[in-house]
Amino acid sequence: MNNLKIPQGGLADLKEAKEIARLLFESYDVNKSGAIEPIEVSGMLQDAYKTINRQIQPTKLDVDSYSQLLDRNRDGRVTLQDLEAVCIKYLVGSVEK
Numbered sequence: 001m002n003n004l005k006i007p008q009g010g011l012a013d014l015k016e017a018k019e020i021a022r023l024l025f026e027s028y029d030v031n032k033s034g035a036i037e038p039i040e041v042s043g044m045l046q047d048a049y050k051t052i053n054r055q056i057q058p059t060k061l062d063v064d065s066y067s068q069l070l071d072r073n074r075d076g077r078v079t080l081q082d083l084e085a086v087c088i089k090y091l092v093g094s095v096e097k
Helices: 014-028 038-050 060-070 080-092
Strands: none
Touching: 014 038, 014 080, 038 060, 060 080
């Protein structure tokens, strides 16, 4: 079996990664609650699949799994800080401390 490694980092600097996170957060926190709610996570998933020309209707399991992936500090909410951590990890290559 081929061990596929997904490269991390080197695509943006810290400032750019945080700006991307902020733009994503502002786009999906539709109700301006300070957290991306499950219904808003569903929209994120739908948009992500649209980029590869697929339409999906996310299930509760899809939304819960993706929310857990995004909830980096495990507080049960997807916040701007969570999205910053994800963007930094995958775009910069390290997690800000």
